[in-house]
Amino acid sequence: MKGRVFVIGLGLIGGSLALCIKKEHPEAEIIGFDINREQARLAKMLGVIDEIAENIPDGAQESDLIIISAPVNDTKSIIQALSKLTLKPDVLITDTGSTKQKIVEMATKLKERGITFIGGHPMAGSHKSGVSAAKEILFENAFYLLTPEDHITSEKIELLKAWLIGTKAKFLTISPQEHDYLTGVISHFPHIIAASIVRQTERLSGNENIIPRLAAGGFRDITRIASSSPQMWKDILMHNRENLIKLLNQWQEEMNFVKELLEEGNEKGILEYFSQAKQFRDGLPTKEKGAIPAFYDLFVDIPDYPGVVSEITGYLAMEKISITNIRILETREDIHGVLVISFQTDEDRQRAEKCILTYTNYTTSIGY
Ligand SMILES: NC(=O)C1=CN([C@@H]2O[C@H](COP(=O)(O)OP(=O)(O)OC[C@H]3O[C@@H](n4cnc5c(N)ncnc54)[C@H](O)[C@@H]3O)[C@@H](O)[C@H]2O)C=CC1
Ligand SMILES: O=C(O)C(=O)Cc1ccc(O)cc1
Numbered sequence: 001m002k003g004r005v006f007v008i009g010l011g012l013i014g015g016s017l018a019l020c021i022k023k024e025h026p027e028a029e030i031i032g033f034d035i036n037r038e039q040a041r042l043a044k045m046l047g048v049i050d051e052i053a054e055n056i057p058d059g060a061q062e063s064d065l066i067i068i069s070a071p072v073n074d075t076k077s078i079i080q081a082l083s084k085l086t087l088k089p090d091v092l093i094t095d096t097g098s099t100k101q102k103i104v105e106m107a108t109k110l111k112e113r114g115i116t117f118i119g120g121h122p123m124a125g126s127h128k129s130g131v132s133a134a135k136e137i138l139f140e141n142a143f144y145l146l147t148p149e150d151h152i153t154s155e156k157i158e159l160l161k162a163w164l165i166g167t168k169a170k171f172l173t174i175s176p177q178e179h180d181y182l183t184g185v186i187s188h189f190p191h192i193i194a195a196s197i198v199r200q201t202e203r204l205s206g207n208e209n210i211i212p213r214l215a216a217g218g219f220r221d222i223t224r225i226a227s228s229s230p231q232m233w234k235d236i237l238m239h240n241r242e243n244l245i246k247l248l249n250q251w252q253e254e255m256n257f258v259k260e261l262l263e264e265g266n267e268k269g270i271l272e273y274f275s276q277a278k279q280f281r282d283g284l285p286t287k288e289k290g291a292i293p294a295f296y297d298l299f300v301d302i303p304d305y306p307g308v309v310s311e312i313t314g315y316l317a318m319e320k321i322s323i324t325n326i327r328i329l330e331t332r333e334d335i336h337g338v339l340v341i342s343f344q345t346d347e348d349r350q351r352a353e354k355c356i357l358t359y360t361n362y363t364t365s366i367g368y
Contacts, residue, residue, distance in 0.1 A: 001028060001163060002027045003028055003029075003063075003065060004031065004062055004064050005021055005028050005031070005063065005065045005066075006032070006059040006060055006065070007032045007049065007069060008032075008033050008056060008067070008068045008070060008078055009068060009069035009071075009075075010034040010043040010049065011069065011130055011131060011134075012125060012128060012129055012133045012138075013069045013122065013134075014034075014069030014070075014096070014131075015043055015048045015130075015131035015134025016134040016135055016136065016138040017069065017096065017164070017167070019048055019136040020136055020139065020167045020168075021164070022048075023166050029051070030050050030051075031049060031050065031053050031063070032044070032052055032053065033054075033056055033059045042132060043131045046131065046132070056081055060091075062088065064088065064090075064091060065091070065092050065093075065094075065160075066082065066092070066094070067094055067095070068093070068094070068096070068097075071231060071235045072098060072099050072103060072239050073235040073238070075097045076106045079093075079095075079110060079117070080106060082110065082115075083109035083112075089114065089115075090116075091115060091116070092116050092118070092156060092159060093107075093117045093118075094117070094120045095119060098183060098187070098188070098236045098239075099239035099240050100119045100147045100176035100179040100180055101176045101177060101180050101239070103239075104119045104147055104149065105176075107119070111151070116152060116156050118146055118147070118148045118152055118156065118160050119146065119147035119176060120144065120146050120160070120164075121144070121145040121146075121147075121179065122144045122145075122167060123143045123144065123145060123183075124138055124139050124142035124169070125138070126138075127224055127225055127227045137344060137345070138167075139168065139169040140345070141170070141345075142167075143169065143170050143171075144164065144172070145174055145179055146171055147173070148173065180239075180243055183240070185243075188236055188237065188243075189244060189248075191225050191226070191236075192237070192244065192248070193251070194223045194225045194226040195233075197222075198223050296342065296344070296346050296349040297340050297341070297342050297343075297366070298340070298342075298343065298349050298352055298364055298365075299338050299340055299364065299365045299366070300312065300338070300341065300362050301337075301362055301363045302337055302338070302362055303337075304337050308339075311360075312360070315356065316341075316355060316356075319352075321343070321355060322343075323341050323342065323343060324343060325340075325341070326341050327339075349366070
């Protein structure tokens with residue numbers, strides 16, 4: 001497709017979308033704006049955008065597609081600013097914010113001017129921020145939620161999907177209300193819990209300074225999302241307060257239930273509690289990408305001698321398989337250790353397993 005695309009907010013998500021659009025529509029011209037001029041300069045330098053706009057009016061005026069990819073509170077102000085400009089009459093405006101109700105409400109200002117706004121939320125990302133973390137395959141296989149209001153025609157929705165087809169995401173249309181409830185349950189609420197576990201552990205580390213060292217492995221994994229941008233998550237929580245307050249009340253009941261089981265010494269109840277959780281979790285889809293991205297881990301039993309890690313990464317590099325993370329599990333004082341290599345996709349993990357089995361005698365397994 002040809003046309004002028006204007007991306008406002010050149011961070012992880014805006015940058016990744018710009019890359020997807022450029023790949024699929026090489027003739028499109030991609031203009032970018034970021035209040036942080038360094039980010040904009042970096043985006044241009046990395047080839048994520050073709051040109052930098054001086055300000056929002058300059059970038060927006062002649063654009064066919066405008067993507068707002070700023071924190072949700074800024075997104076509201078940007079919509080307000082756009083509603084005061086003279087734009088192309090058939091311009092399509094969308095956003096990528098993690099919440100939708102307040103943003104879509106603000107977009108009535110665009111509707112009043114006859115401008116099409118379709119709320120969007122690509123449900124994939126990372127705890128990293130900034131354009132340097134942007135990548136074209138970020139949204140592959142992920143859900144991409146769209147929240148068009150009733151007056152938006154299906155032609156406009158299809159046009160937006162056509163622009164975004166390079167994401168290789170699965171589009172799903174829901175209402176802004178449903179959106180905020182669902183993402184509250186599976187994304188926003190888990191963020192609060194992850195942060196709370198980290199805070200409690202930090203507090204307790206004051207008396208026991210061995211705690212941070214012991215927390216290096218599994219603890220780090222289950223609390224990874226607590227390393228996300230505090231600014232971004234502050235805004236998300238403020239936008240989804242009502243749903244989150246209800247979820248926190250339910251969680252407190254859940255914790256009271258566990259506390260009672262412990263107070264009663266109810267072995268059967270505790271077993272049942274974990275069994276039920278295991279059954280539900282084991283049944284979750286493994287091939288789909290959820291809101292909190294999974295990492296595809298491969299476990300490799302390695303002998304404990306110098307150079308073994310570079311040997312393995314060397315084979316993977318030879319086969320052009322990219323890895324997202326690598327670490328050694330601290331095991332017993334054994335002659336063997338376990339190397340955990342994380343990949344972006346299940347396909348990469350399968351290729352890596354084949355590669356390691358071809359070049360080495362090490363045993364591999366896939367974690368759950
Ligand atoms: N990080 C993630 O994993 C995901 C984030 N989102 C949502 O996408 C949006 C963008 O998030 P990220 O790209 O992760 O954040 P980011 O922090 O990587 O990038 C946001 C960019 O917006 C810029 N910005 C802030 N206010 C601005 C304004 N008024 N005008 C122009 N630029 C402005 C910032 O300088 C920054 O470069 C947020 O609304 C977030 O909730 C959606 C899905 C996943
Ligand atoms: O880093 C993580 O694990 C995330 O939780 C990514 C994420 C962040 C915000 C979203 O709205 C959707 C996905």
